[in-house]
Amino acid sequence: xxxxxxxxxxxxxxxxxxxxxxxxxxxxxxxxxxxxxxxxxxxxxxxxxxxxxxxxxxxxxxxxxxxxxxxxxxxxxxxxxxxxxxxxxxxxxxxxxxxxxxxxxxxxxxxxxxxxxxxxxxxxxxxxxxxxxxxxxxxxxxxxxxxxxxxxxxxxxxxxxxxxxxxxxxxxxxxxxxxxxxxxxxxxxxxxxxxxxxxxxxxxxxxxxxxxxxxxxxxxxxxxxxxxxxxxxxxxxxxxxxxxxxxxxxxxxxxxxxxxxxxxxxxxxxxxxxxxxxxxxxxxxxxxxxxxxxxxxxxxxxxxxxxxxxxxxxxxxxxxxxxxxxxxxxxxxxxxxxxxxxx
Numbered sequence: 001x002x003x004x005x006x007x008x009x010x011x012x013x014x015x016x017x018x019x020x021x022x023x024x025x026x027x028x029x030x031x032x033x034x035x036x037x038x039x040x041x042x043x044x045x046x047x048x049x050x051x052x053x054x055x056x057x058x059x060x061x062x063x064x065x066x067x068x069x070x071x072x073x074x075x076x077x078x079x080x081x082x083x084x085x086x087x088x089x090x091x092x093x094x095x096x097x098x099x100x101x102x103x104x105x106x107x108x109x110x111x112x113x114x115x116x117x118x119x120x121x122x123x124x125x126x127x128x129x130x131x132x133x134x135x136x137x138x139x140x141x142x143x144x145x146x147x148x149x150x151x152x153x154x155x156x157x158x159x160x161x162x163x164x165x166x167x168x169x170x171x172x173x174x175x176x177x178x179x180x181x182x183x184x185x186x187x188x189x190x191x192x193x194x195x196x197x198x199x200x201x202x203x204x205x206x207x208x209x210x211x212x213x214x215x216x217x218x219x220x221x222x223x224x225x226x227x228x229x230x231x232x233x234x235x236x237x238x239x240x241x242x243x244x245x246x247x248x249x250x251x252x253x254x255x256x257x258x259x260x261x262x263x264x265x266x267x268x269x270x271x272x273x274x275x276x277x278x279x280x281x282x283x284x285x286x287x288x289x290x291x292x293x294x295x296x297x298x299x300x301x302x303x304x305x306x307x308x309x310x311x312x313x314x315x316x317x318x319x320x321x322x323x324x325x326x327x328x329x330x331x332x333x334x335x336x337x338x339x340x341x342x343x
Contacts, residue, residue, distance in 0.1 A: 081300030164197035175340030228258025253285030271338035290335035
């Protein structure tokens with residue numbers, strides 16, 4: 001049974017206006033009143049109705065307002081793809097910046113309702129981003145890009161497992177066995193997929209203890225350039241200028257750039273002494289010297305498919321089963337990788 005804001009007001013013993021002010025986080029509400037209203041909202045599962053538009057569907061991209069520097073190029077490509085498609089098809093499209101730590105059904109649904117948003121594309125979510133379950137529960141059209149929340153959420157993802165596995169096999173064919181994989185934060189399904197691809201290729205090649213070659217998020221502070229730089233610099237200092245790996249696969253081109261800088265400062269030539277692979281095929285990876293071999297995601301095509309799926313949900317109805325789309329990636333070979341040679 002659907003409950004109305006008037007019923008919430010009656011059950012809470014307050015006015016409809018007070019319920020509205022509580023939901024909008026209006027200042028001046030007494031703490032005990034706010035707590036009583038919010039408890040009632042949670043108990044009865046109240047959610048404000050989405051306002052439907054008469055003509056075009058209103059679709060927005062939800063982007064964390066504190067998006068890290070490593071995501072700037074990546075997010076920009078996705079937004080450009082969404083915007084290009086929306087413009088060509090005369091769709092209403094905007095960007096909704098939110099707190100990356102946002103939790104709670106009332107907050108996010110209220111944001112969408114206040115902004116007359118009918119559906120959303122969510123960028124840079126993690127597997128534990130809680131409000132996505134609420135979007136799904138209340139059947140609000142949405143789709144995630146490069147996150148599937150363990151297969152339970154609507155998503156468009158790149159074949160990051162297949163791409164990483166293929167790139168790892170390429171390095172193995174060049175003779176490399178000690179390959180460092182800087183995976184990143186495994187709170188994202190995309191990172192877990194890449195890790196699975198790397199591990200599978202190494203195990204198929206008979207490399208023992210491949211998990212020991214993984215470098216997950218270690219708490220090293222800084223932007224991705226600094227993380228790549230600090231990670232390799234520390235290893236080189238511990239090894240007195242020698243790196244225990246002949247190849248490095250970084251989780252993005254920015255991390256690869258930091259790794260490259262550290263290697264150059266310690267006198268290691270790329271790729272003669274160490275091969276380096278990036279991810280995403282960004283412009284700064286392409287114009288680095290030497291240019292990075294990398295794994296290219298079809299970011300603009302992914303975002304185009306995402307907005308098509310959301311538009312379809314708004315028009316045809318919320319699907320009963322999770323929408324799942326996996327798009328192929330492309331292996332790009334450039335000058336930063338070469339045959340293994342003992343140092």
